Each structure stands twice: as C-alpha cells, then as structure tokens.
Amino acid sequence: MINSLLRSRVHYQLPAEKLVEQTLQRKEGVLSSTGALMINTGRFTGRSPDDKFIVKDRQTESMVHWNRFNNPIQPEYFLKLQKDMLSYLDGKEDIWMRDAFACADNKHRIALRITTETPWSNHFTANMFITPTSLELQTITPEWHVIQAPGFYADPKVHGTKSANFTVVSFTHKTILIGGTGYTGEIKKGVFTVLNYILPLHNNVLPMHCSANVGRAGDTALFFGLSGTGKTTLSSDPERQLIGDDEHGWDDSGTFNFEGGCYAKIINLSAQQEPQIYNAINAGALVENAGCIPGTNQIDYSCKKITENTRVSYPLAFIENAKIPSVSGIPKHIFFLTCDAYGVLPPVSKLSAEQAMYQYINGYTAKVAGTEVGVTEPQITFSACFGAPFLPLHPDFYATMLKEKIEKYKVPVWLINTGWTGGGYGVGNRISLKYTRAIITAVLNGQLNKVIYKRHPVFGMLVPQACPNVPDVLLNPRDTWPEPTAYDRAANKLLQQFTANYLLYRPEEVKVGVY
Structure with missing residues (x-):
C-alpha cells in the first residue's frame, strides 16, 4: 500500500537523533536546555473523540458498541479517504516510515508500520512503541498500518467525516487513518482502540x-x-x-505493557513531586505544546499559553527503575x-x-x-x-x-x-x-x-x-x-x-x- 508512494523520499527507521536533526532543519521544533525536542502540534493539542470513526462492515456491525466515541463510517468512505491520503503523501518530497511492535508479551505482539508526514511524529512513535531488533527488522511483516498526515484535510461531503480532522479505524483493512490533526496522542490511542478490540476477542486478554x-x-x-x-x-x-x-x-500468564514508552502530562511538573518524569526530559524526549521561560530555552512547566495538556513522550528505558521487557505476573x-x-x-x-x-x-x-x-x-x-x-x-x-x-x-x-x-x-x-x-x-x-x-x-x-x-x-x-x-x-x-x-x-x- 505505502509502496505506491514512488515520488516521495521515504526515511525508514531513523534513530531519534536523526529525527531531531531533521525537525530542527525544517524549523518545526527547538531544543530545550535539557536536550529534549520541543514541538507544537498545531491547532489540536488534545484528542478529538467526536471525530473518531470505525468502519461499519460485516466484521464490526454487530460487535462494536456504536456511540459518540465509536462513530460508524461506511467502507466506501474509508477507501476514498485512504486513496486521497496516499495521493496527498505521494506528492510530498519526504515522508517517514517506521516498523514497530505493540505488546511487550511476544505471544500477543502486533507488528505496526507507521507512516507520518513529519519527522517529529515519527519520533513520537519511536518513543512510544517497541523497537524491533535489527534481526527482527529483516523478517518483519506489518499486520497493521497507521497513516498520519496532519496536513491532509477531509471533505465531509466526500469522505463521510464530521469535519476536516479525523481518525478512522478499519478492522477489515487493518489500517488506521489520521488526518487534519498533529496531536500525536491520536496515534497512541488509535492503536489502543485496535488492541481493545482484537485482544479480548481473539486472545482472551483483558x-x-x-x-x-x-x-x-x-x-x-x-x-x-x-x-x-x-x-x-x-x-x-x-x-x-x-x-x-x-x-x-x-x-492467564500475567500482565504486560502495550507500549515501549511513556506519555506523561507535564503541566506544573516539579522535580520534587515527579522526579522520574522530570529526570526523563532530556535528549530523546519529545515535549509537546509547552513554553519556555522568556529569553531562554528552559521549559516553563507552569506555562498554559498553548494548552494545559502539555505532554512529554520518552522511551520506558528513560525511567531508572523500569522493568524491561515490561512483562510481569x-x-x-x-x-x-x-x-x-x-x-x-x-x-x-x-x-x-x-x-x-x-x-x-x-x-x-x-x-x-x-x-x-x-x-x-x-x-x-x-x-x-x-x-x-x-x-x-x-x-x-x-x-x-x-x-x-x-x-x-x-x-x-x-x-x-x-x-x-x-x-x-x-x-x-x-x-x-x-x-x-x-x-x-x-x-x-x-x-x-x-x-x-x-x-x-x-x-x-x-x-x-x-x-x-x-x-x-x-x-x-x-x-x-x-x-x-x-x-x-x-x-x-x-x-x-x-x-x-x-x-x-x-x-x-x-x-x-x-x-
């Protein structure tokens, strides 16, 4: 599917430091005094639950609990949206792609291929999901595709959405489409929604x-x-x-983490109250929608100018006493x-x-x-x-x-x-x-x-x-x-x-x- 993007230069599986470098070159972020990358997600600084859709087809019609969080959308709208998103990305000079896993327990892990419009969105997925080993990358076969394009806006009359921004999940096509919003949490929670459907039904996992x-x-x-x-x-x-x-x-064997990282709120963060999170905000961390103390590049954790939902993502290994692999009894x-x-x-x-x-x-x-x-x-x-x-x-x-x-x-x-x-x-x-x-x-x-x-x-x-x-x-x-x-x-x-x-x-x- 993504291989059809013949005109774009695909940056595959880049390390965090390279993604930071590209973000700075594109003037889409700045470095904080701790070395963390600071970015602004744009108009959306939080999730838009009313704009999340699940494709209603034979697989989901009688299984999904349809409500304001699970809005139905017809398969033909999904296919049109997917086609137009891919066409949009095909016209970009650069796109970023990453293979990763969800679920720390190998019995249940799911291979993801994530395609993003910006390097900092790809940086977020590198922080939040589980990175395959070099050997695993040689044989990995993606089960689910996540495509995120903040610059692509849906036309509700054409694509069946409520507005220009959207998250659409198709369990039949094993694809998540995210557009019109740069808020990275939509990627994380889109995958969580998928796991909340397939794991209990097929793996007897709560x-x-x-x-x-x-x-x-x-x-x-x-x-x-x-x-x-x-x-x-x-x-x-x-x-x-x-x-x-x-x-x-x-x-029946125990508990396991779905992710490979943490996504924490940092409004009013202090070293005294949250030392683990505070100490994790260094090179490799991605800070969203926070401000700096005027005249410096020092993060102002009290700043609410953009939003109160200021956040940071970082790999689980940034926590000193993290359990890796994150599996327990x-x-x-x-x-x-x-x-x-x-x-x-x-x-x-x-x-x-x-x-x-x-x-x-x-x-x-x-x-x-x-x-x-x-x-x-x-x-x-x-x-x-x-x-x-x-x-x-x-x-x-x-x-x-x-x-x-x-x-x-x-x-x-x-x-x-x-x-x-x-x-x-x-x-x-x-x-x-x-x-x-x-x-x-x-x-x-x-x-x-x-x-x-x-x-x-x-x-x-x-x-x-x-x-x-x-x-x-x-x-x-x-x-x-x-x-x-x-x-x-x-x-x-x-x-x-x-x-x-x-x-x-x-x-x-x-x-x-x-x-």
Missing part, C-alpha cells in the same frame, strides 16, 4: 487503561484512574519497578483511583468482585469546577472502564472479563479516593498525598489484612478502621463532616448519579451491586 508496577517479591499492582486522580504519581515508586504508565493487558492488588470532589467516598475501601464490576463500569471521578463564570459545583465525570473513548466493545464485556479474573485469581480490589474529606470542594480539604501514599504502602505490605472493617452505610464497600500513618478519623468520611446529616444527603445524591449511569450499561439491574 485490555486495561491503567498503570502498573511490581515489587521486589514479584507482586504486581494495577492503578486505574482518570486524569487528575493520581495514576501516574502513585504508580511511580522508587521501591518498585515501573511496568508501564498507561496501557496494559492481562492474560498475575496482579496481586488492583487500585481504582477517584478524585471525589464531593467528599463522600472513603480514602480507602475494599470492594467485592461485584462491587468492583460496578465501580469499573462507572469509572467515576469528579473534575473540580474551573474559572468559568457561574460554575460553582464540581463536574461529575463517568468514563466506562476508566477509558470509554477507546472501547470498541460494550463496557459490560470488559467489566465481565475483569470480574472473572478477579474471582479466578482472588485479587483484592481497593477504591482509593484522592479527592476531598471533611466536606466537598470549597468546604473540606484535599486528602494529603502523604496519606494516600501511606494507604497504598499499607495495602501492598499486607498491613490492612488484619484490621477491623465496617461496611459503608450507602455504597456498601468495606472500610478499614485503622491504617498505619493515617489518622483514624479520616477513614470514615461521615465523621469528618461538621454536619453528618449533610454528608448523608451528599452520599445518597452521589449514589443516585452512580445508579443512573450504571443503568445506561446494565439496564436490567435495579440494585447496583452495593451489597
């Missing part, structure tokens, strides 16, 4: 939007959570090896992280398998209201399985797989609230990070195995009544509120919102797995 680490005893822990809940922070532990920060699979603990701005959920509670399924389908957190005029209440956010935009199948399918694995391997599941206590946002206080870290440590060390538990009166999960290095009063949120009856009202209101969301996915259930 794909997960989570970070993972492992202790010296081989005890693997998974951390699920939406943005702002502490997923990256809490999985970064100098006493444990990092398996990966975002996407993993779980089969069956999880020993699972953490669901939520930032509850209503101050209702306990800082730690233990879930049954049924309750875990309930929480997993809901994927709850609360985003604190920003500076928008008139917004005084936190915004509830539900994202099924902590990754709704990337799930081609019905969320119940993934949740059922998770429940089966939890029960089969007897894995304890913990709900961790990194949000508020003593009242909601504006009244109470944010739970201290040192207490949350102490809770995670206590769980991993087995220190919560012999303490007394009480059942939460509204949500039904088990709440420990003691935890080392955490004040007892914090463990029961009702006791931290000035008016316990106000807590009761807030808790029941939140439960109603949980229930309404849960019934969107499991309408046959009236009781939502509380007891």
Whole structure:
C-alpha cells in the first residue's frame, strides 16, 4: 500500500537523533536546555473523540458498541479517504516510515508500520512503541498500518467525516487513518482502540487503561484512574519497578505493557513531586505544546499559553527503575483511583468482585469546577472502564472479563479516593498525598489484612478502621463532616448519579451491586 508512494523520499527507521536533526532543519521544533525536542502540534493539542470513526462492515456491525466515541463510517468512505491520503503523501518530497511492535508479551505482539508526514511524529512513535531488533527488522511483516498526515484535510461531503480532522479505524483493512490533526496522542490511542478490540476477542486478554508496577517479591499492582486522580504519581515508586504508565493487558500468564514508552502530562511538573518524569526530559524526549521561560530555552512547566495538556513522550528505558521487557505476573492488588470532589467516598475501601464490576463500569471521578463564570459545583465525570473513548466493545464485556479474573485469581480490589474529606470542594480539604501514599504502602505490605472493617452505610464497600500513618478519623468520611446529616444527603445524591449511569450499561439491574 505505502509502496505506491514512488515520488516521495521515504526515511525508514531513523534513530531519534536523526529525527531531531531533521525537525530542527525544517524549523518545526527547538531544543530545550535539557536536550529534549520541543514541538507544537498545531491547532489540536488534545484528542478529538467526536471525530473518531470505525468502519461499519460485516466484521464490526454487530460487535462494536456504536456511540459518540465509536462513530460508524461506511467502507466506501474509508477507501476514498485512504486513496486521497496516499495521493496527498505521494506528492510530498519526504515522508517517514517506521516498523514497530505493540505488546511487550511476544505471544500477543502486533507488528505496526507507521507512516507520518513529519519527522517529529515519527519520533513520537519511536518513543512510544517497541523497537524491533535489527534481526527482527529483516523478517518483519506489518499486520497493521497507521497513516498520519496532519496536513491532509477531509471533505465531509466526500469522505463521510464530521469535519476536516479525523481518525478512522478499519478492522477489515487493518489500517488506521489520521488526518487534519498533529496531536500525536491520536496515534497512541488509535492503536489502543485496535488492541481493545482484537485482544479480548481473539486472545482472551483483558485490555486495561491503567498503570502498573511490581515489587521486589514479584507482586504486581494495577492503578486505574482518570486524569487528575493520581495514576501516574502513585504508580511511580522508587521501591518498585515501573511496568508501564498507561496501557496494559492481562492474560492467564500475567500482565504486560502495550507500549515501549511513556506519555506523561507535564503541566506544573516539579522535580520534587515527579522526579522520574522530570529526570526523563532530556535528549530523546519529545515535549509537546509547552513554553519556555522568556529569553531562554528552559521549559516553563507552569506555562498554559498553548494548552494545559502539555505532554512529554520518552522511551520506558528513560525511567531508572523500569522493568524491561515490561512483562510481569498475575496482579496481586488492583487500585481504582477517584478524585471525589464531593467528599463522600472513603480514602480507602475494599470492594467485592461485584462491587468492583460496578465501580469499573462507572469509572467515576469528579473534575473540580474551573474559572468559568457561574460554575460553582464540581463536574461529575463517568468514563466506562476508566477509558470509554477507546472501547470498541460494550463496557459490560470488559467489566465481565475483569470480574472473572478477579474471582479466578482472588485479587483484592481497593477504591482509593484522592479527592476531598471533611466536606466537598470549597468546604473540606484535599486528602494529603502523604496519606494516600501511606494507604497504598499499607495495602501492598499486607498491613490492612488484619484490621477491623465496617461496611459503608450507602455504597456498601468495606472500610478499614485503622491504617498505619493515617489518622483514624479520616477513614470514615461521615465523621469528618461538621454536619453528618449533610454528608448523608451528599452520599445518597452521589449514589443516585452512580445508579443512573450504571443503568445506561446494565439496564436490567435495579440494585447496583452495593451489597
């Protein structure tokens, strides 16, 4: 397919330093004081989930959960779009191509051929996916093609899209088309969407939007959570090896990373709070949409001039205690992280398998209201399985797989609230990070195995009544509120919102797995 680009000069499998050099020559980036390449992704500084499409054909028609994240597009539009994209790229003087793998476990790995319009997009894929050895490159046969052309704009009337930018996935053609946007995260999440479809259906692998680490005893822990809940922070532990920060699979032999790199937010980054990420931003890292301190090439991590979604990508090997290859055993603990701005959920509670399924389908957190005029209440956010935009199948399918694995391997599941206590946002206080870290440590060390538990009166999960290095009063949120009856009202209101969301996915259930 890509071999038809006869007029273009194809730069194949270039090392990062060469891609950086070409980006600088093309004046598409600058070097920071640390040696990292800094680029601007253009108009789009984040994903556009409403513009993601899946080709609706015989293979997908009855399997895909069609919704605002999985928009259907007809095969003829895909073929037209692919033809026009290739014609566009054929007219470019240079294009960049890379072969790589997704999935660290060789049993499940998928060969990708990624074609990009710019060297810095290719640099991103070199950071984020697994690089084949020189011997593997001699025999590699691509299974999936990813074609990214930020300068190509779709015509909705001709190509069946909603706007000029798009991500289109065809499972029949094993191709991802990305155009009209330079945001590199579309490449990463396009591949994640593919893996979320093929791995559970064909390999009996549970794909997960989570970070993972492992202790010296081989005890693997998974951390699920939406943005702002502490997923990256809490999985970064100098006493444990990092398996990966975002996407993993779980089969009957253990856990494995889908990627070969990390893609971390860097807004307000500091060496004190996130030393591993901070120290990884050097030569070979790719910084997106960040600013510099005026008059210097020193990254200004507080700069929001372009976007708050400033990011960096770098190979997993840039993390000092990374586990490579990033494969580990069956999880020993699972953490669901939520930032509850209503101050209702306990800082730690233990879930049954049924309750875990309930929480997993809901994927709850609360985003604190920003500076928008008139917004005084936190915004509830539900994202099924902590990754709704990337799930081609019905969320119940993934949740059922998770429940089966939890029960089969007897894995304890913990709900961790990194949000508020003593009242909601504006009244109470944010739970201290040192207490949350102490809770995670206590769980991993087995220190919560012999303490007394009480059942939460509204949500039904088990709440420990003691935890080392955490004040007892914090463990029961009702006791931290000035008016316990106000807590009761807030808790029941939140439960109603949980229930309404849960019934969107499991309408046959009236009781939502509380007891």
